[in-house]
Amino acid sequence: MKETPLLDRLLQLQNEKLISFHMPGHKNGKIFNKYNYKNFKDCLTNIDTTEILGTDNLHKAKEVIKKAQERASEAFKSEETYFLVNGSTSGIYSMVMAATSPGDKIIVGRNCHQSVINITILGDLAPVYLYPEMDLQQGIALGISPEEVERSLKEHPDAKAVVITYPTYHGLASDLKRIAEIVHQHGKMLLVDEAHGAHLGLSDKLPMTALECGADAVVQSIHKTLPAFTQSSMLHVQGNRIDREKLKFMLRLHQTTSPSYILMASLDLATTIYRDHGKLLMEELLHNIEAFKEKMKNIPKVTVLGSERIGSHFIKSMDTTRLWMSMYQNKINGYQLENRLRKEFGIQMELSNLYGVLGMTSIGNDKEDFEKLYEAMAALSKEKGSDEIGGMPFFSYAIPKRAFTPKEALYKKKKKVKLKESIGHISGEYLIPYPPGIPILIPGEVIEEEMVTYVKTMVVRGMEVTGLKDQSCERIEIIE
Ligand SMILES: Cc1ncc(COP(=O)(O)O)c(C=O)c1O
Structure with missing residues (x-):
């Protein structure tokens, strides 16, 4: 067997022994090794x-x-x-x-x-x-x-x-x-x-x-x-x-x-791990996260999303196993941070946007994972960063006007136009920044200028957009 490009890549990654702050929750099988069930x-x-x-x-x-x-x-x-x-x-x-x-x-x-x-x-x-x-x-x-x-x-x-x-x-x-x-x-x-x-x-x-x-x-x-x-x-x-x-x-x-x-x-x-070991493992995880966040407080110009938002903006409570961290103030944007954590420190986060990175932790992560993440963040914080981090254009996330339901829009006759020319027209496609996969425009909705500006600017900054047939994100289908 000569060519198995996908399998080869996965095996190669396995050899890199990446530290996983992304899904799946078994963290490269580490938790299975622990219980060897x-x-x-x-x-x-x-x-x-x-x-x-x-x-x-x-x-x-x-x-x-x-x-x-x-x-x-x-x-x-x-x-x-x-x-x-x-x-x-x-x-x-x-x-x-x-x-x-x-x-x-x-x-x-x-x-x-x-x-x-x-x-x-x-x-x-x-x-x-x-x-x-x-x-x-x-x-x-x-x-x-x-x-x-x-x-x-x-x-x-x-x-x-x-x-x-x-x-x-x-x-x-x-x-x-x-x-x-x-x-x-x-x-x-x-x-x-x-x-x-x-x-x-x-x-x-x-x-x-x-x-x-x-x-x-x-x-x-x-x-x-x-x-x-x-x-x-x-x-x-x-x-x-x-x-x-x-x-x-x-x-x-x-x-x-x-x-x-x-x-x-x-x-x-x-189910068995959840039932028999879950509570204890979760206690350890929450302890490790708390210790990590405490140490992170000593690093200047790094922000970690904490529980301070609870009680405002209709946030009732927070899942503190999620780690949202930003070095934007230190002139390292989220895309750069995600890349550098991976390439220089072998740490893979779940996702990034311009401002920061999101780590998805689980009961499969251990103390050492957090120590390595802290060391990496501390090392990166000592750098001057770059002037090329870019800004985010204003985007209001206002509800777009709807002309058709998503299904009606799917079956209408459409034509492809340049994004700039689509403003004011009814979209035949989704615009979905990915991750997290939440659509900002849904088929049947009217395309606003701020969406076009946002997508055009953010794609250049490194944001991935799905939903468009045109992979270069330059054209969008509108309803004729
Ligand atoms: C909020 C939310 N719901 C549903 C899904 C779909 O889950 P799955 O990928 O398991 O089909 C995702 C995937 O990322 C998600 O983030």
């Missing part, structure tokens, strides 16, 4: 099987998969839990479509992941948006106010459900308990994208879980913050607002008929 890592090829005698069937679970899901339900404190092997995306698709019928309206936090908008296309839904408070300077979504949810429910009494992202990518949590009360008072369903919060039940120092807050259906990316393989997620439900038979049909509709037993087994193992 039934030699899980060594038997991967043997457990990669299909529905044969004795292996049960995800879509008709009666035996071992049913047992594994029930154990997960107990550990994560749901009434019923379903394993997802097509990522949280498939869970979001399924719960939204279980809660709606074609033509329905749903209320959606605008800082949602693109999968929520995509399901409005597949499910032929009309989304109406709740706007979170924004940190305009750093481009970070903050909290969504319960009053805004109430206002929207009164304005749209025909909406079927409310979809909230909790916590955000940056670990910020709105007052979901109050939001749940309001949504239920209005007789609607609360669906929560808790992709980033699978670990919240492990400590009282973290925000309450979405289930504790009263959500009807919750999707968690177990692979992001707990030790499961990429794509392995769970969908939890409680109460009787969501039709579980319809939900199970939607899960069959959106998931493969050949679910990976490796992924399902990794969910089974993640």
Whole structure:
């Protein structure tokens, strides 16, 4: 075998022994080494099987998969839990479509992941948006106010459900308990994208879980913050607002008929680690993070997002396992910082924007990881930085005007034009800064000048934009 470019690259990276502050939560398998549970890592090829005698069937679970899901339900404190092997995306698709019928309206936090908008296309839904408070300077979504949810429910009494992202990518949590009360008072369903919060039940120092807050259906990316393989997620439900038979049909509709037993087994193992070791590991992690943040206070011109935002901008609590750090004041922008941490120190962060980098920590990280990160940040802080860090053009994140629903826009006749010429026209495409994958423009919305200026400037600064067919981000499809 000569050419295996992907495999070669992955093996090469494995040799670099990178320190992982990104997903997946098992941190290059480190946590599996720690527990070496039934030699899980060594038997991967043997457990990669299909529905044969004795292996049960995800879509008709009666035996071992049913047992594994029930154990997960107990550990994560749901009434019923379903394993997802097509990522949280498939869970979001399924719960939204279980809660709606074609033509329905749903209320959606605008800082949602693109999968929520995509399901409005597949499910032929009309989304109406709740706007979170924004940190305009750093481009970070903050909290969504319960009053805004109430206002929207009164304005749209025909909406079927409310979809909230909790916590955000940056670990910020709105007052979901109050939001749940309001949504239920209005007789609607609360669906929560808790992709980033699978670990919240492990400590009282973290925000309450979405289930504790009263959500009807919750999707968690177990692979992001707990030790499961990429794509392995769970969908939890409680109460009787969501039709579980319809939900199970939607899960069959959106998931493969050949679910990976490796992924399902990794969910089974993640459940055991969560249940048997999770709280202790989380205590250690929070201690390590606190010690790291304390030391970081001595480094000048570095800011680390702390708990100081709690209580303002509708932020009720914060997931302190997220590390948002900026050296912008020291003239190292976020893209440069992410690059330099990786190239000079072998540390890989989760994402960056112009201002800073985000580290996604998990119970798989140990003390040494934080010591190495501190040493790297301390070393970089001694540098003078560069005058080439660039600024962020003002972007208001205001709700764009909508001419068509995302689905209507998808099927309209379109033409490609230069971004500058698109101002004032209706977009046929998404504009999604990636990561974090939150759309700033959705098909069917009117293109504003500030979006064009923002995207054109930020692409030059290093921001990745997805959603456009034109990979160079110079042209966009508009509706004719
Ligand atoms: C908030 C949020 N929701 C949903 C998803 C989709 O999750 P998955 O990649 O597991 O399908 C992501 C992915 O990054 C996300 O950030």
